[in-house]
Amino acid sequence: MREEQTPPASTPSPQPSSPAPVEHEHWQTGRLIVAVLxxxxIIGAAIAYEALG
Known part of the structure; x- marks a missing residue:
């Protein structure tokens, strides 16, 4: 049988990507608000369609 090869412990693990820069936080908040609205x-339109239609 073949043994599975494991990387040596001294190998550095890849660094996770850095968080988004501060200047993009405003756009993320805006996108969240647009998504919620x-x-x-859509929910309001469905309720109105059920009530009126």
Whole structure:
């Protein structure tokens, strides 16, 4: 049987990607707000369709 080869312990593990820069946080907040409003609009439209249609 073949033994599985494990990398040596001295091999550095890949570093995780750095967090988003501060200047992009504003856009992320805006996108979150737009996504929430879109979901609420779809839910409201479905309720109105059930009630009126």
């Amino acid at each position: 879109t979901c609420l609009f």
